[in-house]
Amino acid sequence: MPVYALDHVSKTFGEVVALDDVSLEVRPGEIHVLLGENGAGKSSLMQVLYGLYRPDAGCVRIDSVAHAFESSADAQACGIGMVHQEFMLVPTLSVIENILLGRDEGRGPFRQFPDWSAARRRIEALGAAHGLRLDCAARIETLPIGVRQRVEIMKLLYGKADLLILDEPTAVLAPDEIAGLFALLRQLRDAGHAVLLVTHKLAEIMQLADRVSVMRRGRIIETRARGTYDLGALSRLMMGDAPALPIRSRIAPAAERLLVRGLRLPGNRIGVTFSVRAGEIFGIAGVDGNGQTELADAIAGLMPASCDALVLDGHSIAGLSVAHRRAAGVAYVPADRGHVGSIGAATLEETAELGRRARGFLLWPDALRARARAILEAGHVVPADPALRTASLSGGNRQKLIVAREVSGRPTVLIAVYPTRGVDVAAAAAIWSEIDALRLEGAAVVLISSDLDEIFDRADQIAVLSAGRLTPAVARDEADLGELAHAMAGVHGNAA
Amino acid sequence: MSAILALLATGLRLAMPILIAALGETFAESAGVLNIGLEGMLTLGAFAGYVVAEHTHSVVVALLAAIPTGLLGAELLGWFVIRARASQLVVGVLFNALATGVAAYLYRLDCPPGVTLATLTLPKTDALGLTLPFYALLLLVPLAEIALRRSRVGLNLRAAGEAPQAAATAGLDVERLRMWGLRLSCLAGALGGAYLVVCQIGLFRESVVAGQGFAALAMVIFGRWRPIAVAACAVLFGCLDALQFVIQLDAARMPPQLFLALPYLVSALAISGLFGRARQPAALGVPWRREQRD
Numbered sequence: 026m027p028v029y030a031l032d033h034v035s036k037t038f039g040e041v042v043a044l045d046d047v048s049l050e051v052r053p054g055e056i057h058v059l060l061g062e063n064g065a066g067k068s069s070l071m072q073v074l075y076g077l078y079r080p081d082a083g084c085v086r087i088d089s090v091a092h093a094f095e096s097s098a099d100a101q102a103c104g105i106g107m108v109h110q111e112f113m114l115v116p117t118l119s120v121i122e123n124i125l126l127g128r129d130e131g132r133g134p135f136r137q138f139p140d141w142s143a144a145r146r147r148i149e150a151l152g153a154a155h156g157l158r159l160d161c162a163a164r165i166e167t168l169p170i171g172v173r174q175r176v177e178i179m180k181l182l183y184g185k186a187d188l189l190i191l192d193e194p195t196a197v198l199a200p201d202e203i204a205g206l207f208a209l210l211r212q213l214r215d216a217g218h219a220v221l222l223v224t225h226k227l228a229e230i231m232q233l234a235d236r237v238s239v240m241r242r243g244r245i246i247e248t249r250a251r252g253t254y255d256l257g258a259l260s261r262l263m264m265g266d267a268p269a270l271p272i273r274s275r276i277a278p279a280a281e282r283l284l285v286r287g288l289r290l291p292g293n294r295i296g297v298t299f300s301v302r303a304g305e306i307f308g309i310a311g312v313d314g315n316g317q318t319e320l321a322d323a324i325a326g327l328m329p330a331s332c333d334a335l336v337l338d339g340h341s342i343a344g345l346s347v348a349h350r351r352a353a354g355v356a357y358v359p360a361d362r363g364h365v366g367s368i369g370a371a372t373l374e375e376t377a378e379l380g381r382r383a384r385g386f387l388l389w390p391d392a393l394r395a396r397a398r399a400i401l402e403a404g405h406v407v408p409a410d411p412a413l414r415t416a417s418l419s420g421g422n423r424q425k426l427i428v429a430r431e432v433s434g435r436p437t438v439l440i441a442v443y444p445t446r447g448v449d450v451a452a453a454a455a456i457w458s459e460i461d462a463l464r465l466e467g468a469a470v471v472l473i474s475s476d477l478d479e480i481f482d483r484a485d486q487i488a489v490l491s492a493g494r495l496t497p498a499v500a501r502d503e504a505d506l507g508e509l510a511h512a513m514a515g516v517h518g519n520a521a
Numbered sequence: 522m523s524a525i526l527a528l529l530a531t532g533l534r535l536a537m538p539i540l541i542a543a544l545g546e547t548f549a550e551s552a553g554v555l556n557i558g559l560e561g562m563l564t565l566g567a568f569a570g571y572v573v574a575e576h577t578h579s580v581v582v583a584l585l586a587a588i589p590t591g592l593l594g595a596e597l598l599g600w601f602v603i604r605a606r607a608s609q610l611v612v613g614v615l616f617n618a619l620a621t622g623v624a625a626y627l628y629r630l631d632c633p634p635g636v637t638l639a640t641l642t643l644p645k646t647d648a649l650g651l652t653l654p655f656y657a658l659l660l661l662v663p664l665a666e667i668a669l670r671r672s673r674v675g676l677n678l679r680a681a682g683e684a685p686q687a688a689a690t691a692g693l694d695v696e697r698l699r700m701w702g703l704r705l706s707c708l709a710g711a712l713g714g715a716y717l718v719v720c721q722i723g724l725f726r727e728s729v730v731a732g733q734g735f736a737a738l739a740m741v742i743f744g745r746w747r748p749i750a751v752a753a754c755a756v757l758f759g760c761l762d763a764l765q766f767v768i769q770l771d772a773a774r775m776p777p778q779l780f781l782a783l784p785y786l787v788s789a790l791a792i793s794g795l796f797g798r799a800r801q802p803a804a805l806g807v808p809w810r811r812e813q814r815d
Contacts, residue, residue: 098692113690115683116803118676125673126680127691137672 026053026187026217027088029074029105034083036069043069044080045243051188056210056220058230060263061240062449064419067223070240071190074221075107076100106186108177110193116166120159121145124180144183151182155212170314171202178209188219195229199312200477200510207233227260228478239263264450273461273483279303282469283438287333288323290316293493296332301438301469301486306460308484309473309495312513316493317473318360321442324471325357326350337438352382356436358428360443360473362420366427369416373397373406376415377430404429405455421452428456432463439463442473457483477509489513528763530649534721536759538563538713541658542737543744543751544665545709550741551669552702553682554602555806557613560734561620562594562710563717564727568624570715571725572631574638580654580719587715591708594620598707599700606808617734625727638723654720658712665748678702682802685809695809710734732785739788746802754791758784 029051036044043066051057061067072078074085076094084091087103094100097107114123121144131139145161152158157175165173174194181189191210195203210220210233224230230237238248239262246262282303287296297320301307311317323330326347335343342350351357359365367376374397378388381396397411404425406418415423428444441460445453464470473490474480480487481501488498489512496512542559549556556562569590574583594616601612646652669675680688681698689695717733718725736758744751765780 097690101692109690113684113687115680115687117683117800118680122676123687126676126688127693131673135674137674139673139676 026219027104028052029188029219029221030086030089031070031074032083032086032091034070034073034080034085036073036078036080042243044073046083047240047243047245048083049238049245049248051219051221053187053217053219054214055235056214056222056233058234058237059221059223059240060225060227060230060237060259062225062263063421063447064449065225065240065263066243067225067240068192069243071107071192071221071223074100075105075190101184101186104185104187105190106181106184106188107190108174108181108192108194110196112173112177114165114173114176116164118165119161120163120165120168120176120179121148121161123165123176124148124183128184148179148183151179155182155209155216157182157209170197170312171199171205174198174206175209178213182213186218188221189213190221190223192223193225194222195224195226197313199514201514203229225263227256227263231256276304276465278305278485279467282338283324283471284334284336285324285332286335288320288335289331290319290323290493291330295494297490297493297495299486299488299495299498301471303437303467303469304464305485306464306470306472306483307498308480308487308501309471309490310477310480310487310509310513311473311475311490313475315491317442317475317490319493320490321357321359321440321471321473324440325355325359348382351380351434351436354437356431356434356439358424358431358439358441358444360446362424362427367415367423369414371415372411373401373409373413373415373418373426374411376426377401377411377433379430381434400429400433401426403433404459421448424448425452425455428459432459435463435466436468438469438471440471440473443475444472445479446474446476477506477513481506526649528767529760530651531763531766532760533649533756534651534655534759535762536756537655537658538717538721539733539737539740539758540713540752540755541661541716542706542710542713542734543740543755544661544748545706545712546737546741547665547744547746547748547751548669548678549699549702549706550805551675551682551746551802552678552699553685553802553804553807553809554699554703554706555609555613556598556703556706556710557610557738558594558598558616558620559613559706559710559737560730560732561613561617562591562707563714563730563734563737564617564620564624565590565594566711566714567718567729568628568714568725568727569711570717570719571638572627574719575632583719584654584712584715587711588708590715591711592704594711595700595704595707599703602808603696603699603703606810609806609808621727628725628727632725638719652720654716658716662748662752665752669748674701679802681809682804685804685807689811695811699809710737713737736785736788739792742792742801743788754788758788761787 031047031049034044034047047070059067069078073080076097076099084093092103115126121141125139125144131137148159148161157179159176159179165176194206198206214220222230234251236248236250237254237259239246239259241263279302281300284300286298289296299307319328322328326345332343335341337353337355342353345353363369374393377397377400378393394411401409401411406422406426406429418426431439439460444456460470472480472484484501486498487501487504487509489496489509491512542563546556546559566587569586570583573586577583598612598616601607602609669678677693678698681693681695685695714730718729722729740751740754740758743754761784765783769777769780
């Protein structure tokens with residue numbers, strides 16, 4: 026199997042240099058990890074390798090022969106396959122239909138009729154060879170995320186890919202599924218495939234990578250083989266001199282601020298119950314799609330849900346509208362910052378004004394701008410020009426703006442869903458210093474996150490949401506990482 | 522017994538234009554294009570069939586006239602909704618208005634008004650009063666079922682309508698697939714219209730289609746985007762239509778409009794969601810844009 030390489034590749038978008046003279050080599054029989062913060066240039070690099078971007082300079086070399094890919098089809102023809110972060114599967118079609126989709130093979134007139142049984146035999150043979158068993162007839166939408174990822178990998182193997190590129194493959198998986206994926210990747214490596222795994226999650230890949238290349242600001246900083254790197258060294262390479270997360274200061278827990286009792290999420294008869302005290306962060310861990318968004322929406326009032334009690338500072342807010350809940354002191358940083366948290370077409374000052382309760386019919390431009398400036402400054406949003414469109418901000422700055430806006434009303438309860446997902450370390454630090462300042466004023470914070478590290482780092486109380494049910498909360502100091510990971514995967518300690 | 526058989530035969534006969542149009546529309550919608558302009562395509566096909574039949578006195582040639590008509594309509598619609606990514610709903614509604622206008626204008630320009638195609642002899646009529654063209658077109662039903670549900674191109678079309686991004690990633694040309702779906706829909710619509718005029722009523726007015734294109738759109742939903750089921754629903758619609766003739770004759774004191782509305786009322790009910798909600802192709806009606814590349 027061939028050696029794949031990027032040879033002095035550069036790529037600019039307008040004035041932004043995405044890739045600056047990058048060279049990288051992936052050999053057969055190795056797991057090569059490309060590590061870097063968001064915006065370091067990892068995805069641009071992958072797009073070049075996969076034929077989606079044409080580089081300004083440099084080229085892709087396969088066994089030292091230069092190639093100029095016109096499209097991803099060219100790359101596929103050269104044995105390059107990619108599993109996108111968002112799976113490219115048709116949910117209503119079966120596993121085998123998805124694998125054969127777009128493949129130019131079939132019998133009968135115009136080769137219109139795929140040979141399903143031959144295809145099934147090949148899939149089964151490949152599955153047996155790599156420990157990748159799939160039910161060919163199952164429809165994609167009925168399969169759990171981890172299995173869908175396996176279908177994507179099978180698609181590549183079926184297409185005879187030698188180089189497998191995986192973009193952030195662990196982002197959607199529970200810890201147990203991650204272990205399964207890694208075992209599969211090792212098996213593929215041992216069978217001679219080249220695996221390029223792209224991620225910003227440092228801790229996970231320590232055991233997996235044969236070589237690690239670290240990217241920062243469009244350049245490969247360094248490539249290291251296994252045994253010559255450790256966590257600390259890689260993290261310094263990855264982040265440069267980015268600020269660390271603010272140290273979390275403790276305050277004595279005070280009175281109960283928010284009480285949620287028996288809140289029933291869709292499809293569940295057993296309700297979610299928890300309470301948060303003033304100055305406390307209540308961390309809800311769990312894999313995406315286990316009821317996180319629904320729970321947050323229900324507390325914020327966006328989704329009707331039946332509950333036994335929803336009490337804020339001794340007053341029930343269960344029957345209140347979203348506006349009245351906000352007035353009562355509930356603030357919300359939603360998971361979807363692009364569509365729910367802000368409006369791309371609105372200007373920064375309009376986004377900063379959204380949801381503010383005030384009297385008067387007209388928006389006075391000077392006052393609007395002044396309020397926006399204060400929020401942009403407090404949130405360290407760059408660029409801090411109130412007249413810009415919200416869509417022009419990077420993801421991290423957009424999130425900083427949303428958090429600054431929600432915090433600016435000095436709420437008594439803040440619900441933050443994945444507040445730092447996909448943002449770089451500096452932005453995460455800015456976001457957390459704002460949330461922490463609010464907490465130290467006595468607000469109660471509900472932190473919903475799929476990032477166990479963040480939960481452990483930030484929360485005072487930790488519970489796990491799995492299939493719409495919440496485990497009993499434990500104090501952070503008494504929490505056990507392994508047990509939480511098991512609970513996230515849906516294995517309950519006391520269940521038979 | 523013979524009364525029921527007669528009713529069924531009449532129903533089948535009345536159903537044919539809607540059945541063909543709905544079959545074609547099933548392909549367009551499976552690929553993600555909602556062709557609201559189907560009603561207009563029926564009108565244009567009806568006019569083309571009438572004009573050609575009048576000049577050639579040939580049923581087959583008149584029906585074949587639907588092919589250029591349908592392809593032309595598809596190019597126009599496709600340019601707006603696929604190339605320019607305009608709203609399929611708005612373009613479709615405007616197309617219907619345009620088609621009625623064009624057909625009415627050309628009819629007045631070219632044809633002596635009110636002339637029926639009496640001279641036309643239909644090839645071979647059987648005991649049920651069903652003609653050879655009818656049986657020939659009926660063959661389209663199993664063909665459509667196999668093409669959409671069993672063939673590779675059908676798989677590709679469905680992928681383009683369910684998850685266009687995934688289809689594009691698999692190397693398929695989503696715009697081309699959708700264009701072919703739209704072409705089939707327009708071809709079928711024009712054919713349905715030509716059949717209506719040439720094989721059923723023998724005269725043309727711009728209002729001759731009278732909502733059958735919209736009924737076909739309803740049948741696609743009613744039949745859950747599966748060709749055989751769509752065809753069965755169209756036949757049911759035709760039988761209800763036939764039934765209203767019978768009832769109208771028998772119950773002379775009831776307002777006839779009530780019975781005229783019967784098939785439409787039933788199809789409205791059928792797609793209302795009261796009888797289980799079907800999931801439409803996920804990207805139906807959503808314009809697709811290839812991702813920005815440099």
